[in-house]
Structure formats: C-alpha cells, structure tokens
Amino acid sequence: MKRIVLWRRDPRESAIVRTAVATGYTGVGRNQHGMGEGCLDRYDCLKLLADRLIDDQMLVVTSLSTNTSVFASLRKSGPGFYGLNMGLCTGFAVGVSLAFPKRKVIALDSDGSMMEDTSVLITIGDVNPKNLVVIVFDNQAYARMGPTATARNANLAQMAQGAGIETTRTVRTIGEFEEAVTAALKGDGPSFLVAKVEAETTRARATNPRRTYGRAMREAFIDEIMKFPDYRGPGAAAAPSD
Numbered sequence: 035m036k037r038i039v040l041w042r043r044d045p046r047e048s049a050i051v052r053t054a055v056a057t058g059y060t061g062v063g064r065n066q067h068g069m070g071e072g073c074l075d076r077y078d079c080l081k082l083l084a085d086r087l088i089d090d091q092m093l094v095v096t097s098l099s100t101n102t103s104v105f106a107s108l109r110k111s112g113p114g115f116y117g118l119n120m121g122l123c124t125g126f127a128v129g130v131s132l133a134f135p136k137r138k139v140i141a142l143d144s145d146g147s148m149m150e151d152t153s154v155l156i157t158i159g160d161v162n163p164k165n166l167v168v169i170v171f172d173n174q175a176y177a178r179m180g181p182t183a184t185a186r187n188a189n190l191a192q193m194a195q196g197a198g199i200e201t202t203r204t205v206r207t208i209g210e211f212e213e214a215v216t217a218a219l220k221g222d223g224p225s226f227l228v229a230k231v232e233a234e235t236t237r238a239r240a241t242n243p244r245r246t247y248g249r250a251m252r253e254a255f256i257d258e259i260m261k262f263p264d265y266r267g268p269g270a271a272a273a274p275s276d
C-alpha cells in the first residue's frame with residue numbers, strides 16, 4: 035500500500051534541540067518561511083535577559099512558544115509563570131503587575147499569541163501599570179506553522195500606541211534590544227517592545243521541564259512569590275501596619 039507522508043520530522047531536529055539550550059542555536063534550519071531574515075536571533079535576546087537583564091526580584095510570564103522552553107531553561111532562579119496558552123500571556127502579566135505594583139513584571143509574549151487577544155493592549159493603556167514591561171518576540175509566524183499578519187500589514191507597536199500605551203518601540207538589532215529593555219526596566223512604564231526575530235524551524239525543548247510546565251511550574255511560582263515580603267495573597271502573613 036502506498037503511504038502518503040504528510041509531515042516528516044526534520045532529522046536534524048533532535049540534535050539541535052538537545053544542544054540549543056546548552057550551547058545556543060547552531061543557526062541550522064532557522065527561517066523556514068523566510069520570515070524576518072536578517073532580524074534578531076531570539077536565543078541571543080533570551081540569553082541576555084536571563085543572564086544580565088532580569089533578576090530574581092522580577093516576575094516573568096511567558097507565552098507558549100520558544101520563549102518558554104528556552105527562557106525557562108536559561109533562567110537559573112526567580113519566579114516565572116511559563117507557557118501560557120495563546121492570548122493569555124500579557125493579560126496574566128497585567129494581573130501579576132497589579133498584584134505586585136512595586137516589582138517589575140515582564141511578559142515575554144509572541145506575535146501569534148498577542149494577536150489572539152489584542153484587547154489586552156487597551157486594558158494596559160487604560161490601567162497603565164507602571165511596572166509592566168511587555169516584550170513581544172515577533173517572528174512573523176505561528177511557530178513553524180506559517181506566517182502571521184505581522185508578516186504582512188499588522189504593526190503591533192502602532193496598535194499599542196493606538197491603545198494608549200505611550201512607550202512603544204520596535205527593535206531589530208541586539209544593541210537596540212538591550213538598550214530598550216534596560217530603559218524599560220529602569221524607568222516607569224508600561225513599556226511595549228516588539229523584537230523582530232527570525233522564524234525558527236527547530237522547536238527547542240526545555241532542559242528542565244519540571245520547572246517549566248504544568249503543576250510543578252505553578253507550585254514553584256507560588257513558592258517563590260510567597261517569599262516576597264510584598265506578597266498579599268492567600269496564606270500571606272498579616273500585612274505590616276504602616
């Protein structure tokens with residue numbers, strides 16, 4: 035019987051995936067759809083964030099994408115709620131930013147996910163959380179599934195401006211990325227940054243899935259935030275009278 039192969043796994047994938055987190059992308063197999071050619075390498079950005087820009091006092095929320103598998107693997111410690119499904123990452127981060135108004139909360143979102151619920155931009159413009167930094171990794175693609183509207187006419191930074199978010203920026207080099215994130219982390223926000231990145235063909239898997247997904251990740255997140263003196267949720271010690 036003749037078989038029709040609908041989808042074939044890239045034979046290079048498993049080796050690349052195993053080494054991606056440990057050593058950085060090899061560069062092999064990126065840019066499947068020709069999207070974002072000459073743009074940023076998302077791995078470089080996530081490594082910079084994990085190594086130097088984001089500290090353990092900051093809360094990070096990631097979308098279900100390369101952001102989760104790579105960033106959560108690179109980050110050694112500190113509270114993170116990782117792998118939120120499409121359309122949920124930035125909205126969840128808004129909630130966390132309101133719960134912890136004195137800490138920086140960073141959403142690492144992605145274009146497909148952001149476009150699943152752009153109404154969150156209007157909420158941010160309206161509520162104006164000063165401690166919120168949203169970084170959208172825009173590879174102009176739904177992972178490896180095909181191009182999104184940002185490959186054509188949609189401009190997320192302009193949409194954020196129109197929604198009332200004053201500080202918005204689109205960056206295309208690692209220098210611009212570092213400068214924009216550093217400024218956003220130092221000053222008052224909310225800040226909305228779009229990092230134009232190349233579309234990957236390889237799907238990176240987490241090296242520490244227990245801390246990255248599911249119940250173990252959620253419990254680790256709760257354990258971490260309960261240690262903060264400004265935690266006011268269930269089980270918190272009575273608020274000091276001030």
Ligand SMILES: Cc1ncc(C[n+]2csc(CCOP(=O)(O)OP(=O)(O)O)c2C)c(N)n1
Pocket residue numbers: 097098099100101119120144145146147148171173175176177178179
């Ligand atoms: C509501 C919903 N629709 C579809 C999917 C299947 N899905 C998982 S990841 C993904 C693409 C995500 O694209 P993007 O957010 O841009 O992430 P990246 O390109 O960085 O991987 C899709 C369509 C899903 N998980 N949830």
Ligand SMILES: [Mg+2]
Pocket residue numbers: 144145146171172173174175176177
């Ligand atoms: Mg994408």
